[in-house]
Amino acid sequence: MPRLTDARKELRRTQITEAALRCFSRKGLERTSIAEITAESGLSAGSIYTHYRNKxxxxxxxxxxxxxxxxxxxxxxxxxxxxxxxxxxxxxxxxxxxxxxxxxxxxxxxxxxxxxxxxxxxxxxxxxxxxxxxxxxxxxxxxxxxxxxxxxxxxxxxxxxxxxxxxxxxxxxxxxxxxxxxxxx
Structure with missing residues (x-):
C-alpha cells in the first residue's frame, strides 16, 4: 500500500477534525464516540487512530x-x-x-x-x-x-x-x- 504524502495526511486530518466538530456540535464532547466521528468522516477507525490517539x-x-x-x-x-x-x-x-x-x-x-x-x-x-x-x-x-x-x-x-x-x-x-x-x- 502506498504511503500517504504529507499533503494527503493533512487533508485526512482536516477531514477528521471537521467531522469531529460536526459531531461535537450535535451531541457534545462527552457523548460523541470515536465510532460516530468515524462514520461522519467516511474513513475507517484505523485511519482515525492513525492521525489522532483519542478525542x-x-x-x-x-x-x-x-x-x-x-x-x-x-x-x-x-x-x-x-x-x-x-x-x-x-x-x-x-x-x-x-x-x-x-x-x-x-x-x-x-x-x-x-x-x-x-x-x-x-x-x-x-x-x-x-x-x-x-x-x-x-x-x-x-x-x-x-x-x-x-x-x-x-x-x-x-x-x-x-x-x-x-x-x-x-x-x-x-x-x-x-x-x-x-x-x-
Whole structure:
C-alpha cells in the first residue's frame, strides 16, 4: 500500500477534525464516540487512530485549527495600511463566528474545568488570541493614531483584553442561539 504524502495526511486530518466538530456540535464532547466521528468522516477507525490517539487530541487539533485561522486574519489586519480600530476589529471578528464552532468552543471551555490537558490548550489559545489582537491594535495605534510603538504597546494591552472579552461573550451568545435565531441574525 502506498504511503500517504504529507499533503494527503493533512487533508485526512482536516477531514477528521471537521467531522469531529460536526459531531461535537450535535451531541457534545462527552457523548460523541470515536465510532460516530468515524462514520461522519467516511474513513475507517484505523485511519482515525492513525492521525489522532483519542478525542482529546481531536479537541486540541480543532482548537489549533481555529487559532490558525484567527492568526491569519489578524495578521492580515495588522499588516494592512489601515488596520481596523478596536470597534471595527470586534465587529469583523463577530461577523466571522461560526455557530457550529461556537457550540464546540463552549463545550471545550466546560471540559477545560475538569481536564488539565484541555485547560492548558484553551488557556494557551486564549493567550495567543489576545496577543494577536494586541498586535493588530498596536498597528492601528501606530499607523492611524500616530503613537510611538512603545506607547502603542502599552495602550493596546488593556484594549485587546476588552476586545477579547467581548468577542468571547459573543461566541457564548452565538452558541446558545437556536438555529432559527441564528438564521434571523
Amino acid at each position: 482529546a487530541e481531536l479537541v486540541q487539533a480543532s482548537a489549533h485549527a481555529a487559532l490558525a485561522k484567527h492568526a491569519e486574519l489578524l495578521g492580515t489586519y495588522a499588516a494592512s495600511q489601515s488596520p481596523p480600530d478596536p470597534d471595527e476589529l470586534l465587529a469583523r471578528l463577530i461577523d466571522g463566528i461560526d455557530p457550529v464552532k461556537s457550540r464546540v468552543a463552549v463545550q471545550v471551555w466546560g471540559e477545560a474545568t475538569v481536564d488539565p490537558i484541555i485547560r492548558g490548550v484553551l488557556v494557551d489559545m486564549i493567550d495567543r488570541l489576545r496577543s494577536m489582537m494586541q498586535t493588530c491594535i498596536e498597528a492601528w495605534l501606530v499607523k492611524l493614531e500616530g503613537l510611538e510603538p512603545a506607547e502603542a504597546r502599552e495602550r493596546a494591552a488593556p484594549i485587546a483584553q476588552r476586545v477579547l472579552a467581548l468577542y468571547l461573550a459573543e461566541l457564548l451568545h452565538t452558541s446558545l442561539q437556536s438555529p432559527t435565531e441564528q438564521a434571523a441574525s
